[in-house]
Amino acid sequence: xxxxxxxxRDFLKITAAGTAVVGGLRxxxxxxxxxxxDASPYKWAMVIDQAKCIGCGYCTLACRAQNDVAxxxxxxxxxxxxxxxxxxxxxxxxxMHCENxxxxxxxxxxxSYRRPDGIVMMDYDRCIGCRYCEVACPYxxxxxxxxxxxxxxxxxxxxxxxxxDRRPRGVVEKCSFCYHxxxxxxxxxxxxxxxxxxxxxxxxxxxxGARMFGDLNDPESPVSKALAANPSYRLREDLxxxxxxxxxxxxxxxxx
Amino acid sequence: MTAMRGRFRxxxxxxxxxxxxxxxxxxxxxxxxxxTQGLVVTNLTDLVPWGLWITIDLSAIAMxxxxxxxxxxxxxxxxxxxxxxxxxxxxxxxxxxSMAVLTLLLDIGRPDRFWHALVFWxxxxxxxxxxxxxxxYFTVLMLESAPIFGRAAWxxxxxxxxxxxxxxxxxxxxxxxxxxxxxxxxxxxxxGATYGVLKARPIWYRPDLSVLFMASAxxxxxxxxxxxxxxxxxxxxxxxxxxxLLDRLTYFIGxxxxxxxxFRFWDALSMTYTYQPGRTEGLELLTKGRLSFNFWxxxxxxxxxxxxxxxxxxxxxxxxxxxxxxxxxxxxxxxxYRWDVNMAGQxxxxxxxxxxxxxxxxxxxxxxxxxxxxxxxxxxxxxxVTLGVRYLNLVDHRQGEAVAExxxxxxxxxxx
Numbered sequence: 001x002x003x004x005x006x007x008x009r010d011f012l013k014i015t016a017a018g019t020a021v022v023g024g025l026r027x028x029x030x031x032x033x034x035x036x037x038d039a040s041p042y043k044w045a046m047v048i049d050q051a052k053c054i055g056c057g058y059c060t061l062a063c064r065a066q067n068d069v070a071x072x073x074x075x076x077x078x079x080x081x082x083x084x085x086x087x088x089x090x091x092x093x094x095x096m097h098c099e100n101x102x103x104x105x106x107x108x109x110x111x112s113y114r115r116p117d118g119i120v121m122m123d124y125d126r127c128i129g130c131r132y133c134e135v136a137c138p139y140x141x142x143x144x145x146x147x148x149x150x151x152x153x154x155x156x157x158x159x160x161x162x163x164x165d166r167r168p169r170g171v172v173e174k175c176s177f178c179y180h181x182x183x184x185x186x187x188x189x190x191x192x193x194x195x196x197x198x199x200x201x202x203x204x205x206x207x208x209g210a211r212m213f214g215d216l217n218d219p220e221s222p223v224s225k226a227l228a229a230n231p232s233y234r235l236r237e238d239l240x241x242x243x244x245x246x247x248x249x250x251x252x253x254x255x256x
Numbered sequence: 257m258t259a260m261r262g263r264f265r266x267x268x269x270x271x272x273x274x275x276x277x278x279x280x281x282x283x284x285x286x287x288x289x290x291x292t293q294g295l296v297v298t299n300l301t302d303l304v305p306w307g308l309w310i311t312i313d314l315s316a317i318a319m320x321x322x323x324x325x326x327x328x329x330x331x332x333x334x335x336x337x338x339x340x341x342x343x344x345x346x347x348x349x350x351x352x353x354s355m356a357v358l359t360l361l362l363d364i365g366r367p368d369r370f371w372h373a374l375v376f377w378x379x380x381x382x383x384x385x386x387x388x389x390x391x392x393y394f395t396v397l398m399l400e401s402a403p404i405f406g407r408a409a410w411x412x413x414x415x416x417x418x419x420x421x422x423x424x425x426x427x428x429x430x431x432x433x434x435x436x437x438x439x440x441x442x443x444x445x446x447x448g449a450t451y452g453v454l455k456a457r458p459i460w461y462r463p464d465l466s467v468l469f470m471a472s473a474x475x476x477x478x479x480x481x482x483x484x485x486x487x488x489x490x491x492x493x494x495x496x497x498x499x500x501l502l503d504r505l506t507y508f509i510g511x512x513x514x515x516x517x518x519f520r521f522w523d524a525l526s527m528t529y530t531y532q533p534g535r536t537e538g539l540e541l542l543t544k545g546r547l548s549f550n551f552w553x554x555x556x557x558x559x560x561x562x563x564x565x566x567x568x569x570x571x572x573x574x575x576x577x578x579x580x581x582x583x584x585x586x587x588x589x590x591x592x593y594r595w596d597v598n599m600a601g602q603x604x605x606x607x608x609x610x611x612x613x614x615x616x617x618x619x620x621x622x623x624x625x626x627x628x629x630x631x632x633x634x635x636x637x638x639x640x641v642t643l644g645v646r647y648l649n650l651v652d653h654r655q656g657e658a659v660a661e662x663x664x665x666x667x668x669x670x671x672x
Contacts, residue, residue: 081609108384109376128372129365131305132383138456147296169294170365235608
């Protein structure tokens with residue numbers, strides 16, 4: 001008898017509470033949507049010209065020094081990707097800063113999030129190290145800190161000095177498009193992609209000018225011009241992730 | 257066996273508890289190494305970041321599925337005679353969930369930030385949902401288990417008030433069964449979906465995983481419950497089992513296995529239809545490659561087909577030892593399935609090089625520290641259930657007077 005009346009009354013209570021929770025979730029999702037909505041005047045992108053890349057790896061070293069990345073981790077790997085004629089083609093791979101980033105979708109604490117200007121960020125104070133983003137990223141652009149990085153960074157000072165904090169053990173890290181350089185540069189009235197101080201370290205370090213950076217909203221930016229003048233592709237476009245890193249393919253005639 | 261009069265004697269119970277304690281102690285040492293040195297002591301990598309611990313976590317959750325099923329059967333479908341089995345299942349669920357929480361604390365890189373999952377919400381993430389389900393359903397299991405503690409004679413003697421309080425929670429059992437059903441089903445299927453939503457790993461990227469995680473848990477959870485009940489009934493005089501009750505439940509498990517095999521068949525067959533990079537290689541890993549023994553023998557033959565036959569043919573099922581073997585095989589099969597799902601998507605990684613999207617193979621064998629800490633957690637679970645059988649009257653299918661006399665006597669005035 002007693003259980004029945006409790007059941008009925010509490011059933012109403014749980015229904016009300018459930019409705020409130022669902023409503024709350026909808027609100028939460030609503031704010032999440034407006035956060036990722038492109039409310040920024042900028043749309044940062046990188047263009048990598050494979051016809052020019054010689055696979056020297058300077059970009060990786062500059063990135064290591066700039067972002068204080070441990071030797072066993074690479075935010076920016078340079079891989080061999082076949083041949084054009086007798087010339088080896090390379091594929092440098094930073095974070096793709098996807099418009100539909102799987103890592104942002106799966107992160108349970110929103111430690112991975114997307115800024116309105118398109119940079120996919122990591123909140124290292126929030127990450128709990130579950131590594132769901134690692135299995136979700138199609139580009140293997142993420143690295144986990146399996147151990148503490150305590151030694152001096154071998155890339156410093158030859159390739160630059162660290163401008164961001166070293167990540168603690170137990171969190172996932174990745175390329176940030178050197179957001180600190182972009183933000184500081186903008187605050188000083190500079191133009192990322194044009195002014196060296198405001199441009200990602202890998203772009204600045206490239207000795208052959210294979211990397212370009214800039215604002216896709218600005219038709220005069222290096223990236224907009226390069227994409228308008230050349231055929232380009234992005235990695236795994238079939239997945240619909242919409243990367244903000246574009247590649248200009250190397251072709252046999254361009255290898256001379 | 258347990259006649260303790262006179263001088264001190266070593267009983268099998270003491271040996272068993274001692275053995276489990278040793279495994280737990282070595283697990284604690286391994287756990288300490290993990291917390292002080294970090295996950296570098298594991299054999300996990302950036303390409304295979306989820307390994308043995310995640311398998312133990314998933315298996316512990318699957319084995320807890322008996323709790324929601326039997327509570328729903330008793331309090332929602334009105335199958336009252338299964339109430340004593342629901343009690344066993346609820347306790348196993350409570351221990352299973354605590355095991356899962358322990359493994360997750362080992363596995364996450366920043367265990368000190370475990371609470372972030374409860375404070376910083378991303379409702380879009382399957383792992384957020386899983387975290388919520390673990391937290392809420394663990395709470396439900398604690399409430400559902402409270403009367404088990406409240407009815408323990410030693411608690412009633414020492415703290416009758418507290419015992420009465422705990423016991424009185426059983427009035428909410430139907431209500432808890434409804435919430436438990438929702439949360440637990442959501443949780444079991446979401447664990448499959450956690451893998452199923454990942455586009456980057458084609459062998460995982462399919463909706464079937466949620467259904468199969470659910471179906472296998474419905475087979476595995478009650479199997480463990482019945483197996484524990486039967487083992488307890490044979491090994492200790494503290495347990496009293498009703499053969500007929502358990503027989504019905506095992507028959508049900510037999511049919512669940514048939515349904516599970518049917519879904520598995522369509523799931524596997526649909527993946528063979530056309531070549532898809534990554535997915536086909538993953539499937540071949542299961543059917544012909546490194547995971548093939550585990551797949552064919554562990555999951556299919558021993559884990560589902562043979563136990564289904566044993567549990568559905570009355571003559572075989574009534575053979576007590578054969579039935580227990582079948583139940584143990586089902587449990588093993590579910591664990592093998594969790595391991596295979598987790599590994600199949602990680603041992604094959606798709607490259608992203610343009611014009612040659614191809615599969616690349618990775619390696620993973622758990623390290624000693626992973627094995628020891630994992631074994632420690634399993635030993636904790638086994639010890640908790642052992643102590644539950646011994647001191648909490650966990651397996652007692654006698655209904656009516658006999659039970660009332662023995663269990664309620666010391667605090668009869670307070671409890672009834």
